[in-house]
Amino acid sequence: MDRIPEEFRSRWVSAGSVAVLTGAGISAESGVPTFRDAQTGLWARWRPEDLATPQAFQRNPRLVWDWYRWRRELVRDAEPGAGHLALAQLERRIPRFHLATQNVDGLHQRAGSKEPAELHGNLFRDLCAYEGTEVELPEETDEAPPRCPRCGGPVRPGVVWFGEPLPRRAMQEAESAAAVSDVYLVIGTSGMVHPAGDLPVAARRAGAFVVEINPEPTPITDFVHLSLRGRAGNILATLLEALP
Numbered sequence: 001m002d003r004i005p006e007e008f009r010s011r012w013v014s015a016g017s018v019a020v021l022t023g024a025g026i027s028a029e030s031g032v033p034t035f036r037d038a039q040t041g042l043w044a045r046w047r048p049e050d051l052a053t054p055q056a057f058q059r060n061p062r063l064v065w066d067w068y069r070w071r072r073e074l075v076r077d078a079e080p081g082a083g084h085l086a087l088a089q090l091e092r093r094i095p096r097f098h099l100a101t102q103n104v105d106g107l108h109q110r111a112g113s114k115e116p117a118e119l120h121g122n123l124f125r126d127l128c129a130y131e132g133t134e135v136e137l138p139e140e141t142d143e144a145p146p147r148c149p150r151c152g153g154p155v156r157p158g159v160v161w162f163g164e165p166l167p168r169r170a171m172q173e174a175e176s177a178a179a180v181s182d183v184y185l186v187i188g189t190s191g192m193v194h195p196a197g198d199l200p201v202a203a204r205r206a207g208a209f210v211v212e213i214n215p216e217p218t219p220i221t222d223f224v225h226l227s228l229r230g231r232a233g234n235i236l237a238t239l240l241e242a243l244p
Helices: 006-014 024-028 054-059 061-076 082-093 107-111 168-180 198-205 232-242
Strands: 017-022 096-101 121-128 155-159 183-187 209-214 226-229
Touching (some): 006 209, 006 232, 017 198, 061 155, 082 096, 082 107, 082 232, 096 168, 168 198, 183 198
Parallel strands (some): 017 096, 017 183, 183 209, 209 226
Antiparallel strands (some): 121 155
16 A cells, blocks of 8 residues: 555544554464464364364363464464564554454564553463463473463463453453544454454444455455555555654
8 A cells, every 4th residue: 555545544643542453364464374274284184163162172181282382383483574563663653552462473562562452362371271370381391281380280372262251351451442542443354253353343333433454355344434455564554654
């Protein structure tokens, strides 16, 4: 995108509060496979929905842990993309800025974003399956899953599984930011995974100008005020350059 559409320019340059929701698309530009695209090789016969549940972990904790360890390896060497970096710069330029993400890869933090609301958790965080508290594992171990150093219970990945509620604090922060935003950006997500998908709706109802950034049309394209087609890194760079 070479320039900002006139219908959006004045709102963008005068926005005092901007909230953002990102999804898998922004990390795909860094080479991180999406949740379902990652099912290749030994894992091709498994559906993600059959592994990313509390019930799956109860049935076969080693299988689930090994799958998430493999997913960590897929994203460990990825670098933040132009979109991640641009959002970190926007955070420094806009008076009130809030970033919420459905991604679990930690690339926003590595790009310089400060405390994004991780609505679906973090792939590189570990939780005690019994206590629900975050644990620090002393070192890499072949045990699958590792044991909690406090209670001896199994350790699970710090992500939100199907059927689990989203982290209350992260969701509350995202909802509060959506309610007071002048501009709401929906980047690299279809907006169809709920309750995170409710955030653009809440933002529009509260008076925000809602903009989608995605290479392809999505189910929320007809709902937003403006849909910008292209790579997140390119479009966000143009938005960044337009700020006073």
